[in-house]
Amino acid sequence: MVVTVQEVLERLTVSIGKISNTVDALKYGDPNMKVKGMAISFMPTYRVIRQAISAGANFLITHEGLFYSHTDHTEMMKKDPVYQEKIRLIRESGIAIYRFHDGWHRYQPDGIMVGLIRALGWETHISKYLPTAAIIVIPRMTAKEIAKYAKEKLHAPFVRITGDLSAPCTRIGLLVGHRGGGSLSIPLFEQEHLDAIIYGEGPEWETPEYVRDAVHQGRRKALIVLGHAESEEPGMRYLAEWLGLQFPDVPVHFIQETPLFQVV
Amino acid sequence: MVVTVQEVLERLTVSIGKISNTVDALKYGDPNMKVKGMAISFMPTYRVIRQAISAGANFLITHEGLFYSHTDHTEMMKKDPVYQEKIRLIRESGIAIYRFHDGWHRYQPDGIMVGLIRALGWETHISKYLPTAAIIVIPRMTAKEIAKYAKEKLHAPFVRITGDLSAPCTRIGLLVGHRGGGSLSIPLFEQEHLDAIIYGEGPEWETPEYVRDAVHQGRRKALIVLGHAESEEPGMRYLAEWLGLQFPDVPVHFIQETPLFQVV
Numbered sequence: 001m002v003v004t005v006q007e008v009l010e011r012l013t014v015s016i017g018k019i020s021n022t023v024d025a026l027k028y029g030d031p032n033m034k035v036k037g038m039a040i041s042f043m044p045t046y047r048v049i050r051q052a053i054s055a056g057a058n059f060l061i062t063h064e065g066l067f068y069s070h071t072d073h074t075e076m077m078k079k080d081p082v083y084q085e086k087i088r089l090i091r092e093s094g095i096a097i098y099r100f101h102d103g104w105h106r107y108q109p110d111g112i113m114v115g116l117i118r119a120l121g122w123e124t125h126i127s128k129y130l131p132t133a134a135i136i137v138i139p140r141m142t143a144k145e146i147a148k149y150a151k152e153k154l155h156a157p158f159v160r161i162t163g164d165l166s167a168p169c170t171r172i173g174l175l176v177g178h179r180g181g182g183s184l185s186i187p188l189f190e191q192e193h194l195d196a197i198i199y200g201e202g203p204e205w206e207t208p209e210y211v212r213d214a215v216h217q218g219r220r221k222a223l224i225v226l227g228h229a230e231s232e233e234p235g236m237r238y239l240a241e242w243l244g245l246q247f248p249d250v251p252v253h254f255i256q257e258t259p260l261f262q263v264v
Numbered sequence: 265m266v267v268t269v270q271e272v273l274e275r276l277t278v279s280i281g282k283i284s285n286t287v288d289a290l291k292y293g294d295p296n297m298k299v300k301g302m303a304i305s306f307m308p309t310y311r312v313i314r315q316a317i318s319a320g321a322n323f324l325i326t327h328e329g330l331f332y333s334h335t336d337h338t339e340m341m342k343k344d345p346v347y348q349e350k351i352r353l354i355r356e357s358g359i360a361i362y363r364f365h366d367g368w369h370r371y372q373p374d375g376i377m378v379g380l381i382r383a384l385g386w387e388t389h390i391s392k393y394l395p396t397a398a399i400i401v402i403p404r405m406t407a408k409e410i411a412k413y414a415k416e417k418l419h420a421p422f423v424r425i426t427g428d429l430s431a432p433c434t435r436i437g438l439l440v441g442h443r444g445g446g447s448l449s450i451p452l453f454e455q456e457h458l459d460a461i462i463y464g465e466g467p468e469w470e471t472p473e474y475v476r477d478a479v480h481q482g483r484r485k486a487l488i489v490l491g492h493a494e495s496e497e498p499g500m501r502y503l504a505e506w507l508g509l510q511f512p513d514v515p516v517h518f519i520q521e522t523p524l525f526q527v528v
Contacts, residue, residue, distance in 0.1 A: 046477040046481055068473050076447065086481075144528060165526070183333075187344075204465050209524070262425055
């Protein structure tokens with residue numbers, strides 16, 4: 001059965017309604033193009049685009065922006081050779097690229113969050129979903145044990161941890177991507193009686209410093225920072241599975257990147 | 265000689281003129297109070313405030329905010345026990361607290377940048393100061409060697425690195441604190457012909473992903489992420505030295521925090 005880019009976009013967005021001020025858009029390509037193969041990634045890196053093309057995909061669906069900013073503001077990049085070579089690869093290949101960020105987060109529950117919970121093996125430990133977090137209740141482990149567990153489950157080269165590493169934890173707040181900022185994370189400690197928060201990325205002077213002060217006041221709290229990609233890539237793997245079920249006649253390739261950072 | 269809080273504030277700001285929309289302010293305390301001792305820190309953590317009081321200081325000068333946000337927006341914190349206990353410590357001790365963030369960055373050259381360059385031992389390698397960066401030209405080292413060198417010099421438990429770890433580097437862009445975002449960092453690679461950038465903190469989907477794409481296009485670039493505190497605390501140590509020279513009759517204590525994160 002022939003499927004067009006437009007049909008895939010409609011299937012992705014039919015259940016979520018219209019989102020105003022969204023970053024989601026068909027960035028390149030013709031909506032009427034027939035989809036020979038789909039590639040799904042967290043970050044549309046230069047390597048991911050090449051791998052998608054090599055795999056025979058002519059449609060890439062990706063979570064983050066192409067040009068190193070959330071809004072893909074490219075004005076300052078126009079003369080940059082890295083930008084130019086990436087544009088050239090996209091244009092010469094004719095690959096269609098759709099950014100599916102806000103829409104997938106808008107699913108009930110958030111597709112990115114579901115993917116992370118699955119990757120962590122915590123599907124049976126979900127207490128509740130909040131708009132930008134999930135509350136997980138697990139059998140007691142120390143914060144450091146949880147950090148090691150998450151690192152292993154996510155195949156991360158490292159995770160960062162602050163606070164009381166030996167704090168006994170059962171109630172955990174989980175926040176994907178860049179939701180680690182203080183306004184989203186800090187109130188959860190009190191409201192949800194959390195022992196620990198696990199998030200993707202956030203400003204270092206916000207939630208981590210709150211946790212540090214809490215510990216020095218004798219409160220046993222901890223924070224585990226996974227990395228942005230580590231926290232969101234599993235949700236795009238989950239999207240690839242979902243799309244495979246939606247379009248069984250179209251090859252769907254999930255393209256994983258290597259870890260962004262190493263520690264020295 | 266008796267020195268008041270107000271006299272210290274005047275000495276700190278006399279050379280920089282008025283800054284509009286600044287976060288710098290006397291957050292607590294009486295400007296007319298006599299200064300028995302000054303404490304200087306990067307982050308005014310609960311522990312730092314207690315150590316300042318223990319050291320006999322009644323005036324703390326600090327770079328970052330007290331309450332886990334750049335603008336010290338405390339409305340959501342009012343009922344938070346960590347916030348309340350920190351407020352109580354400050355009020356009961358009567359310690360004066362001045363945030364000196366924008367002002368110290370406004371010095372020519374930026375006091376925080378000077379502190380970092382000194383800590384890295386690169387005073388003789390400064391090529392030029394830009395408004396939000398310094399260009400450093402060093403004898404050739406690989407990116408990984410530079411990362412190890414910086415980690416050792418800054419007594420950091422780890423630094424993060426991405427890009428081409430074996431890239432030969434001589435021209436380095438150095439950006440303190442949260443200046444690692446793409447708009448400040450990415451253009452420097454081209455404009456300043458940089459091999460590597462070293463910054464404190466920045467969004468993971470911006471500069472790191474630019475460097476990753478550059479490397480996959482065959483460009484030998486690297487990025488070293490020190491951590492926000494690791495990049496800015498030396499600048500507050502430098503401020504403590506500077507204040508000691510300005511006010512030789514007042515005890516000045518630099519209070520260092522322990523590293524915020526560990527890796528697992």
